[in-house]
Amino acid sequence: xxxxxxxxxxxxxxxxxxxxxxxxxxxxxxxxxxxxxxxxxxxxxxxxxxxxxxxxxxxxxxxxxxxxxxxxxxxxxxxxxxxxxxxxxxxxxxxxxxxxxxxxxxxxxxxxxxxxxxxxxxxxxxxxxxxxxxxxxxxxxxxxxxxxxxxxxxxxxxxxxxxxxxxxxxxxxxxxxxxxxxxxxxxxxxxxxxxxxxxxxxxxxxxxxxxxxxxxxxxxxxxxxxxxxxxxxxxxxxxxxxxxxxxxxxxxxxxxxxxxxxxxxxxxxxxxxxxxxxxxxxxxxxxxxxxxxxxxxxxxxxxxxxxxxxxxxxxxxxxxxxxxxxxxxxxxxxxxxxxxxxxxxxxxxxxxx
Amino acid sequence: xxxxxxxxxxxxxxxxxxxxxxxxxxxxxxxxxxxxxxxxxxxxxxxxxxxxxxxxxxxxxxxxxxxxxxxxxxxxxxxxxxxxxxxxxxxxxxxxxxxxxxxxxxxxxxxxxxxxxxxxxxxxxxxxxxxxxxxxxxxxxxxxxxxxxxxxxxxxxxxxxxxxxxxxxxxxxxxxxxxxxxxxxxxxxxxxxxxxxxxxxxxxxxxxxxxxxxxxxxxxxxxxxxxxxxxxxxxxxxxxxxxxxxxxxxxxxxxxxxxxxxxxxxxxxxxxxxxxxxxxxxxxxxxxxxxxxxxxxxxxxxxxxxxxxxxxxxxxxxxxxxxxxxxxxxxxxxxxxxxxxxxxxxxxxxxxxxxxxxxxxxxxxxxxxxx
Numbered sequence: 001x002x003x004x005x006x007x008x009x010x011x012x013x014x015x016x017x018x019x020x021x022x023x024x025x026x027x028x029x030x031x032x033x034x035x036x037x038x039x040x041x042x043x044x045x046x047x048x049x050x051x052x053x054x055x056x057x058x059x060x061x062x063x064x065x066x067x068x069x070x071x072x073x074x075x076x077x078x079x080x081x082x083x084x085x086x087x088x089x090x091x092x093x094x095x096x097x098x099x100x101x102x103x104x105x106x107x108x109x110x111x112x113x114x115x116x117x118x119x120x121x122x123x124x125x126x127x128x129x130x131x132x133x134x135x136x137x138x139x140x141x142x143x144x145x146x147x148x149x150x151x152x153x154x155x156x157x158x159x160x161x162x163x164x165x166x167x168x169x170x171x172x173x174x175x176x177x178x179x180x181x182x183x184x185x186x187x188x189x190x191x192x193x194x195x196x197x198x199x200x201x202x203x204x205x206x207x208x209x210x211x212x213x214x215x216x217x218x219x220x221x222x223x224x225x226x227x228x229x230x231x232x233x234x235x236x237x238x239x240x241x242x243x244x245x246x247x248x249x250x251x252x253x254x255x256x257x258x259x260x261x262x263x264x265x266x267x268x269x270x271x272x273x274x275x276x277x278x279x280x281x282x283x284x285x286x287x288x289x290x291x292x293x294x295x296x297x298x299x300x301x302x303x304x305x306x307x308x309x310x311x312x313x314x315x316x317x318x319x320x321x322x323x324x325x326x327x328x329x330x331x332x333x334x335x336x337x338x339x340x341x342x343x344x345x346x347x348x349x350x351x352x353x
Numbered sequence: 354x355x356x357x358x359x360x361x362x363x364x365x366x367x368x369x370x371x372x373x374x375x376x377x378x379x380x381x382x383x384x385x386x387x388x389x390x391x392x393x394x395x396x397x398x399x400x401x402x403x404x405x406x407x408x409x410x411x412x413x414x415x416x417x418x419x420x421x422x423x424x425x426x427x428x429x430x431x432x433x434x435x436x437x438x439x440x441x442x443x444x445x446x447x448x449x450x451x452x453x454x455x456x457x458x459x460x461x462x463x464x465x466x467x468x469x470x471x472x473x474x475x476x477x478x479x480x481x482x483x484x485x486x487x488x489x490x491x492x493x494x495x496x497x498x499x500x501x502x503x504x505x506x507x508x509x510x511x512x513x514x515x516x517x518x519x520x521x522x523x524x525x526x527x528x529x530x531x532x533x534x535x536x537x538x539x540x541x542x543x544x545x546x547x548x549x550x551x552x553x554x555x556x557x558x559x560x561x562x563x564x565x566x567x568x569x570x571x572x573x574x575x576x577x578x579x580x581x582x583x584x585x586x587x588x589x590x591x592x593x594x595x596x597x598x599x600x601x602x603x604x605x606x607x608x609x610x611x612x613x614x615x616x617x618x619x620x621x622x623x624x625x626x627x628x629x630x631x632x633x634x635x636x637x638x639x640x641x642x643x644x645x646x647x648x649x650x651x652x653x654x655x656x657x658x659x660x661x662x663x664x665x666x667x668x669x670x671x672x673x674x675x676x677x678x679x680x681x682x683x684x685x686x687x688x689x690x691x692x693x694x695x696x697x698x699x700x701x702x703x704x705x706x707x708x709x710x711x712x713x714x715x716x717x718x719x720x721x722x723x724x
Contacts, residue, residue: 022498029495030536031483068539070636196687221684229541229630230637234444238681241440244433255541255634262631266554282543 042083042306052314052322059316060091061309062116064107065146066124067099070227071255072278075302075353076122076146083306090313101128108132112139117316118157120308122146130155144312146305157315159332160308162300164200166337168207170298171250171275174339176215178273178295179247187247188220190239190272192232192260194252196224204252204277225256232256236263246272254280254297261286264293279340281352288345299338302353307333402662405653405705409668412697416675424682437678439561444674446567447472447626448644449667452652453574454504454618455645456666460578461611462591462658463518467507468619469641470529475499475623476633477533480542489548496627497620503529504616508609526642533635541634544627552628563625570621575663587611592659647694648673651701672697 061084068074077094084092095111097104101124111119112135119136123129126148133143133155142157150156179187191208194201205222212218223239225231232251240246240263251260254276264270276283276297283297311329314320320327340348421428428434451468458465478484479496487495503525510521544550555562578584589597590607598604622641627633648669654661673694680690 023502026478026495026498026502029478029481029484029487029491032481032536032538032542067534071540074539221681223681224687226636226639228634228636228639229632230626231639233630237440237444238677241437241678242427242682242684244427244430258541258543258632259630262550262553262629266629 042079042086052319055087055089056317056319058089058091059118059313060093060116061312061316062111062114062119062141063092063094063121063309064097064104064111064119065122065305066097066104071280071353072253072300072302073122076305079302079305080120080309083309087313089317090309092309097124099124101125104129105132108136112136112141115139116141118142118144118312120144120146120305120312122305123148123150126150142312142315144308144315146308157331158308158311158329160304160311160335161333162304162335163337164203164300165207166334167252167277167298167300168204168209168250169211170337170339171277172208172211172215174275174296174298174341175248175250176212176217179217184247187217188243188245189217190243190246190249191219191222192235192239192249192251192256193222193224194227194256201252208250225253225259227253227256229256229259229262232259233263233266234259236260237267240264240267240269248272249274249293250277251275252277254278254283257283257294261292261294269293279348279352281349284340284345284349284352287340287342288349290342296339296341299340299348299351301335301351303351304335402653402665406662406665406668408704409652409665409672409701412701413668413672413675416672416679420679420682423679427682437682439564441671441674441678442564442567443561444677445667445670446561446563447622447629447638448641448648448673449567449670450570450618450622450625451641452645452648452666452670453570453663454615455642456649456652456654456661456663457574457578457587458518458611458615459646459649459654459656460591460658460661461587461608462594463511463608463611464522464646464656465507465612465615466519466522466642467503467525467529468615468645469638470526470533471500471503471616471619472623472626472638472641473633473635474503474529474533474536475620476627476637477537477542477635479623480544480627480633481536485544485546489546492544492546492549492627493624496623497617500616500618500620500623501613502616504613504619505609507616508612511612512605512608530635537633537635539635541632543632549624549628550631552625553631563629566621566625570618571663571667578663583610588659590658644670644673647698651698653705669701 063080063084065073065077065080068077081092081094084090093111093114093116095107097107104124108119108121108129109132119141121129121133121143123145126145130150130152133145133150134152136143137155137157143155144158144160145156147161149159149161175189189212191205193205201224209219221239221242223235225235232253236259239249246269249272251257251274255278257276257280260274264274270293272293273295274293276294277300279297279299279301283294286292286294287297311321311333315329321329324330338348427437451472455465455468475496478499479492484492484495507522507525510516511518514521552562557565578587586597586602586607589600589602590604594604622638623633626638630637649661649666650656650669651672652662652665652667652669654666676690676694676697680687
């Protein structure tokens with residue numbers, strides 16, 4: 001009996017010790033301090049240039065974006081914060097928007113009651129948050145809609161977004177030009193889309209398919225992923241299995257592209273070239289190094305958040321964009337989707353996220 | 354996996370003598386009764402499991418036949434067919450490992466909704482800059498330890514905190530994804546470790562390492578369920594917890610171990626998935642809990658516990674990845690694929706209900722009336 005209990009207590013001590021040790025070790029493993037911190041994309045308040053950059057009337061900018069589950073969304077929030085910090089005359093108020101439209105609506109009503117001078121908003125869903133935009137505008141607070149449009153023109157003062165359809169067009173144009181240069185007849189083209197239920201994915205695919213059709217080409221197989229690397233790897237593995245020979249692939253998103261490139265290595269395929277999407281730092285570096293199948297990426301840059309903050313400040317101060325004739329900021333701004341290749345990668349590197 | 358068998362085997366001799374001597378005869382009698390009663394029951398159930406697996410293999414064959422009919426050009430090339438089999442198994446490997454753990458939990462009368470979140474948390478934790486500095490061994494240890502710990506927390510909450518498994522693991526689903534997002538700062542963490550990434554691209558004798566890992570986990574799971582006291586207790590606890598308790602099984606402790614086992618499987622899966630994607634992020638392994646539960650259910654595991662087979666669950670996972678493959682090679686949309694998956698789940702359960710009411714019983718009754 002006693003021998004057993006001594007045995008047991010020794011065992012407990014051992015297990016307990018091991019557990020505590022493992023716990024300490026694990027806790028030590030949470031650090032994520034990287035050698036090179038990612039820099040936000042900002043445009044410094046160049047006071048010497050005078051004009052709009054010079055400090056003006058003090059304004060408060062309220063900001064709300066959905067909880068980030070993706071590098072792009074994380075970069076949006078980082079950029080907005082950093083750009084606001086670059087202005088001495090801007091007070092930046094941010095509210096956690098939670099995971100869905102309902103949570104963001106609640107967060108927004110708190111923000112509206114604090115009466116900021118302007119609200120910059122990346123809605124979880126433009127349609128679902130249309131009413132919240134209207135409410136703020138009615139309360140006399142101008143709303144800057146970032147990326148996901150409200151259907152109602154009264155719900156926003158400024159709309160700034162990327163060009164999803166244009167991304168597809170740019171990707172298709174690059175692919176068509178490359179295939180022509182290589183003289184490939186009847187090329188096999190694959191597409192790895194993002195989350196299929198999102199409108200932005202559908203727009204991207206439509207732009208891609210339309211442009212290919214104009215050139216007499218079509219997508220031979222399209223596999224949607226979920227904007228995550230693991231889903232990208234699986235979608236790409238399926239795509240490779242369906243198409244034993246491929247000439248070109250467009251992958252909608254560089255974050256999921258990490259998985260797609262992994263699948264390329266695992267399947268040992270190199271007969272095709274690939275175009276990415278969004279313009280992550282890693283993708284731009286890969287393009288520059290030119291040692292993977294990734295030869296280009298079409299941008300959908302989170303730098304739009306920085307620009308949104310700059311324009312929100314101008315709106316609140318009642319100023320216009322100094323290069324334009326108009327005295328006020330325009331109502332809509334759609335960023336062009338640019339194509340990053342090996343030739344111009346170095347100039348885009350600072351915009352990668 | 355070998356850790357699990359290691360911890361469960363030494364515990365047996367230590368525990369039995371620890372029972373106070375007066376109870377000993379009763380305990381052994383109960384154990385004998387259990388074992389004796391089990392034997393015939395086991396045989397009948399085993400036969401039914403085999404019948405069920407045969408049905409699943411039939412579905413698998415049908416899916417492959419559809420593939421051959423729709424894409425004769427691809428299936429005409431024997432080297433493509435071989436590589437396709439490997440791709441299907443590779444696609445099944447991560448969910449397969451998770452499903453082995455899930456099968457144990459469900460047989461034991463529980464449910465684990467947090468498996469996808471545990472995979473994500475373990476993957477993210479194993480790919481932080483700090484963990485990666487310890488090399489491949491550190492990353493694997495970290496993933497396994499995180500999976501095991503989260504599983505233990507689940508088990509303790511359910512057993513000793515008396516939370517319903519659905520609620521406890523639902524809470525863990527949300528919390529673990531939250532913690533993963535916090536650790537990764539919502540970024541995709543790229544794994545720079547060539548050894549880890551190599552797990553997904555290494556082939557041994559022409560077969561991917563991932564498939565060997567799946568086979569090892571399935572084998573270990575099968576042995577653990579069918580050839581050890583731990584497995585028999587799992588069936589007993591899930592079938593009738595009160596009877597199991599009266600028979601001298603520490604039901605609470607056993608439940609904790611089941612969830613820990615599921616967590617450990619998630620840790621293994623996390624390494625496999627991280628290797629495949631050469632990265633980890635908080636949103637990865639999205640909805641794997643549903644894939645694993647669905648695979649276990651069509652594999653014949655009873656959602657109320659007490660019945661299930663590892664081989665059935667494995668076949669369930671392979672059927673799902675074969676469907677994914679079939680739709681991919683035909684270039685069909687994932688919407689249609691999801692509808693077919695749903696249909697197969699319903700069909701599988703319906704067919705099994707008919708089987709469960711037992712064809713033999715049905716035939717036997719008929720024989721009685723004809724006689």
